[in-house]
Amino acid sequence: MKKALFIKNLSNKQPTKDITLDDIKNKIFKSTAKKEVIVKLSNKITFSKKNLPIIAGPNGVENRELIFNVAKFLKKIGVNILRGHAYKPLTFPYRSKTYKESLSEGMDWMDEVKRHLNMKVVTEVTEIRHLDRINSTADILQIGSRNMQNLELLREVALTKKPIILKRHFGASLRDMLGASEHILVEGNNKLILCERGVSVPHTHKDTSRFMLDVQAIVALKELVKFPVISDPSHASFWAPWVSPLACASVAAGCDGLIIEMHPRPKESAVDPLQPLNYKEFKKLHIKLKKISKLFNKKIV
């Protein structure tokens, strides 16, 4: 553990301080354990100190054609992990006419993609009642930011023993995030990947930023934990032109993986059409990431 972060936090007597040594000893000791954790999906694809896996795909698994097109494109350029949600929480309860959750049918399409293209799949679990269906397909189960402290969901997802991406809630301190991660670890599942995806602060939810990617949180988490820490610049910025610079900043901050939203025709994306990269933009970013990751002793996988 680096001294710098804790020099000021020597006791619990400073209520304004975030994570204390007492927390580390008694409340989040599994999350902050010193042993390096590698989350392995296959011999080639691991989340570790050395690697930088890229997870990419559309927001929702809207239809079979979309998910196959995207998966084929990704496979061709060497991206091995597909994201896409068949079950999706939305900020507002009203869904556009063009969008409905594809639910178990969407998971069937994901199954086909896996079989035909040998890709790994990340998808979100919104509720316990969907877990069995999602678990039979997904290689990584995502807990979305809105569910970060849904403790029953954390427990049930942990019990599957599958790798888990835990997204930070946009209003949560790192202390709260590590409290949530401890709820997963205490169930005996340490295949944990932590994800920074932007925070809400007074000057966000404006044209100039929806959320603010907390790059500093990546640096801080890397000091606090030995689990992979990844970044989702797409959900943070909500704005495609900023995704590439924020992805690069995340790599420079030390992230161990990225989630990038992309779509063949972003404007037609049924959810959040301003944030996905198109194929050309994604390809350009992928080339850039291959180059800069070397500077930080990371290999894109």
Ligand code: PEP
């Ligand atoms: C998502 O990954 O599509 C998503 C909704 O992310 P978040 O939970 O970070 O908003």
Ligand code: MN
């Ligand atoms: Mn989304």
